[in-house]
Amino acid sequence: MRATQMAPIAGLRPVAPTLIQIRNLKKTYAAGRVQALSNINLDIADGEFVCVVGPSGCGKSTLLRILAGLDDYDSGQVMLGTKTVSGPSRDVGVVFQQANLLPWLTVRENVALPLRVGGGRPDGADDVDRLLEVAGLKDFGGRYPYELSGGMQQRAGICRALVRNPRILLMDEPFGALDALTRERMNLELQRIWQSTGKTVMLITHSISEAIFLADRVIVMSARPGRVLRELTVDIPRPRSNDTIISHPDYPALAKEIRALLTGQGEE
Ligand SMILES: Nc1ncnc2c1ncn2[C@@H]1O[C@H](COP(=O)(O)OP(=O)(O)OP(=O)(O)O)[C@@H](O)[C@H]1O
Ligand SMILES: [Mg+2]
Secondary structure (H helix, E strand, C coil), rough: CCCCCCCCCCCCCCCCCCCEEEEEEEECCEEEEEEEEEEEEEEECCCCCCEEECCCCCCCCHHHHCCCCCCCEEEEEECCEEEECCCCCCCCCEEECCCCCCCCHHHHHHHHHHHCCCCCCCCCCCHHHHHHHHHCCCHHCCCHHHHHCCHHHHHHHHHHCCCCCCCCCHHHEECCCCHHHHHHHHHHHHHHHHHHHCEEEEHHHHCCHHHHHHHHHEEEECCCECCCCEEEEEECCCCCCCHHHCCCCCHHHHHHHHHHHHHCCCCC
16 A cells, blocks of 8 residues: 555655555546546645645535545546555545434444444454544443534544544545534544544645644645645644644744635635
8 A cells, every 4th residue: 555656746755655646637527517626636645634725616525535436537547555546445434524423323333333334344443432532432432423512423423434444534524514612622633533543634624724723734726627726734743732823933824825825716
């Protein structure tokens, strides 16, 4: 999974081996009438946390679905390690905006579900109770989803995505439906989970502050048809906190640049 087959993008020097490589990716919908992604080139390093921002409809979810093997594409190359993406893989866990837990199963049973439907327990599968503990849900394994807050349900969804021990976690606006304070707490939790699991994460968000808080690198996409407009490295030490991040000297310039790029693309 670690070999690098294609030449790296000029100017990009990932500190770890490249895990995800996207080259000249094009995607259309509606028999070619809607061009969703025009020409995406992107490298994501093993263990890196990347946030993707961009105007609504620019193709962020399309990109995530292609990486997850849930959507096909017209042309280009999409590689996870040495493998071309051709369908869902156990190397990838996905979290969407809604946790979509099954209401008739307990939290523990929901989190364990991929182990059951995925055909038994794969090597290295994470222990369900350990994951619940990492996500701050230790005492809620026996509860049902309706007994949990929205933020707790999302954390359970993250546990479910991690239970088969994937190398990559893809998240599509996972905290978009939560209030601002819960969202800040979730960002802290996610940073902690990421630091303790060492996964490679790609997270889509509309929040500039969330992107800067979480990311090693922020990818700004252009309006549809989507392409990578700019990549900004966030060189702010971890663990980050909601207070220290905004008082860091790099924060205002990063936020201003991302905002200017998005505003120029028609998104405020
Ligand atoms: N199944 C589909 N059929 C036709 N067009 C689609 C389909 N899915 C997405 N599109 C179009 O492709 C474009 C990209 O959609 P996508 O959902 O990837 O955008 P997005 O960046 O995730 O937007 P948002 O920020 O609003 O979630 C949009 O113009 C959308 O209308
Ligand atoms: Mg989307």
